[in-house]
Amino acid sequence: MEVKIKERLSQLFDEQKINCAIIFEKGTMPDKNAPNIIYNKEGLNNLVWNSMNWNNLANYLPKLLGKKIGIVAKGCDSRSIVLLMQEEKVKREDLYIIGINCTGMIDMKKIAKDFGAEISETIFEKDSVKVKGKASEKEYKVKDFLLESCQVCKYPSPVIYDEVLGEQVKGFEGDNYQDITEFEKLSSEERREYFYKELSGCIRCYACRNSCPSCYCQECFVDSNQPKWLEKGQNIDDIFFYHIVRAYHMVGRCVDCGSCQNACPMDINILKLTKKLNKDVRELYKYECGLDPKNTPALSTFEPDDYNEFIK
Amino acid sequence: MKKVTKTEFINFLKKQSETFDIIAPIKGDKGIDYDIITDFDKIIFDHVNTDRSFKRFLFPQSQTLFEFKEGVITEAKKQNKKKFIVGIRNCDINSLKVFDYNFIEKEPVDTFYKELRDNTILITAACPASNSTCFCTSFKIDPLSIGHGDIGILFDKEEDSFYIQGNSSAGKDIVDGLSTKDTSDFDQKKEKYKKNHEKNRDLIKDKNLVEIFQSKLEDEKWGEIFKGCIGCGVCTFYCPTCYCFDIEEQGKFWNGKRVRNWDSCMFPIYSKETTGHNPRPTQKERYRNRVLHKFYYQLKHNNEYGCVGCGRCITNCPTNIDIRNIIKTFI
Secondary structure (H helix, E strand, C coil): CHHHHHHHHHHHHHCCCCCEEEEEEECCCCCCEEEEEECCHHHHHHECCCCCCCCCHHHHCHHHCCCCEEEEECHHHHHHHHHHHHCCCCCHHHEEEEEECCCCCECHHHHHHHHCCCEEEEEECCCEEEEEECCCEEEEEHHHHECHHHHCCCCCCCCCCCEEECCCCCCCCCCCCHHHHHHHCCCHHHHHHHHHHHHCCCCCCCHHHHCCCCCCCCCCCCCCECCECCCCCCCHHHHHHHHHHHHHCCCCCCCCCCHHHHHCCCCCCCHHHHHHHHHHHHHHHCCCCCCCCCCCCHHHCCCCCCCCHHHC | CEEEEHHHHHHHHHHHCCCEEEEEEEECCCCEEEEECCCHHHCCCCCCCCCCCCHHHHCCCEEEEEEEECCEEEECCCCCCEEEEEEECHHHHHHHHHHHHHHHHCCCCCHHHHHHHHCEEEEEECCCCCCCCCCHHHHCCCCCCCCCCCEEEEEECCCCEEEEEECCHHHHHHHHCCCCCCCCCHHHHHHHHHHHHCCCCCCCCCCCHHHHHHCCCCCCCHHHHCCCCCCCCHHHHHCCCCCCEEEEEEEECCEEEEEEEECCCCCHHHHCCCCCCCCCCCHHHHHHHHHHHHHHHHHHHHCCCCCCCCCHHHHHCCCCCCHHHHHHHHC
């Protein structure tokens, strides 16, 4: 896969079809890869493709507006591209999308916990990873240690692409919001208790916001001080307020890529909020975002004969 | 120096808990981190380093300075119980040089920091091993030193015993009451742990960073190294030496409080001026500022590095921005 991606991007640079590319490079640590933007084919030397590429690369697109961009896109990345196209943050003709049929990304934090010692090397095979430490070695199946969002991913194959690499992958066929259905059964006190406990670890580094391709506002409401929408401190209500408002801004705009949760340094489960809203959008508007660029996002459209009075 | 068994050391901590809040590393959901100890058997001594540094106990992420109600100002409540922080690694204790210089040595003195600093006993511990992300030796820090803080300890896992030494007068007073075993094998024990630190690389090797960066302030490489950076505040909030804060009023103007919160130079609003102009408009300028503040500005003005080589920014960065690579790029 790696060789093919390199080959194609190299050709595209030669043919001057692209003047930059968003790729994954081999990281400086055995359990991390580094997303990067390159401007020539020499930059392809460190390109890597394995199951640690969880970052959503579409995140970098709005910053590159106006350039001809080559992008390597997993299923979730491609859905974000569709969303950004709908919202006019990127033009289809500026993009060359090398789609990847994604077999799911691995949760290295979980593996590190299971491994118990410092990881000094990771070797990726087709569907497994060999983890080496100073004194021990262990092999993990990728499918047993998938990231939470990858476990229930319905669209592992890219929904939009110029060419696609890898064998066709079957998406998750069950109910991907099963956990939310269960969570909804709890009383409001229980749910609040859950979130207060979970969010009490939040250090407000905003890694969740910044790793999200849908969060591209020039000025986020948390950074605004005139008007000031919320306080900056460590008060749990302020933290909760931030996470709820962030989730509300995602209604009908979240592609369930899980980047927010994977980026969180405090291992907070923040997917519950966005997933709940995704589920509501699916039920109320029969809409899933990031599938067809011709569609209008759920909350950006209205019908004149809407049954709600307020819209008339 | 004294040598005590683990049981004796735990009993010693239990005794201290009558006067102090004991803060020490324990295993949490995510990893090993400092917390206020209630169960003394859960304290961990043989880890490499904690998930977060102890800076939040001396410089809380959110700290009330004073409260106001209908024109009357009341000082913030002081915490009356003193703190006793156990197991601080040598990288982290060196970060206090940066804090002390900025908050105490320079006028005006930051009384909020000083108060917490004066009411805390710091116990440093020799580091049993280095991680691959450790590079404290770059800054002339000896990971096995027990000479910093109020008290220094070395935990020997094999023998389950502690070598303990009072450094400051307060520390000496506290250690005084302990009975001791023969400590003549201390150097031998220290030597034994040295091989665990081979991974700890000296990246600077006595080079003059002030001179190097002076000529590279506008280097085109600055446009390259930050590209994967998404501009979150993980590196700054995890950094033991980052001390920037922002002050704001919370509540209504006749009834509220003035609070200071950690701030991060990675956020756009950090350098945004009242006019709306931002002298650091993109992540490139923001990232350059962070690097230069650590390896150039502070070195030039205070002759101290703004980095202690703990590696937390490397381990926690969601996009694998590696500060070691950036040093290597420029020197």
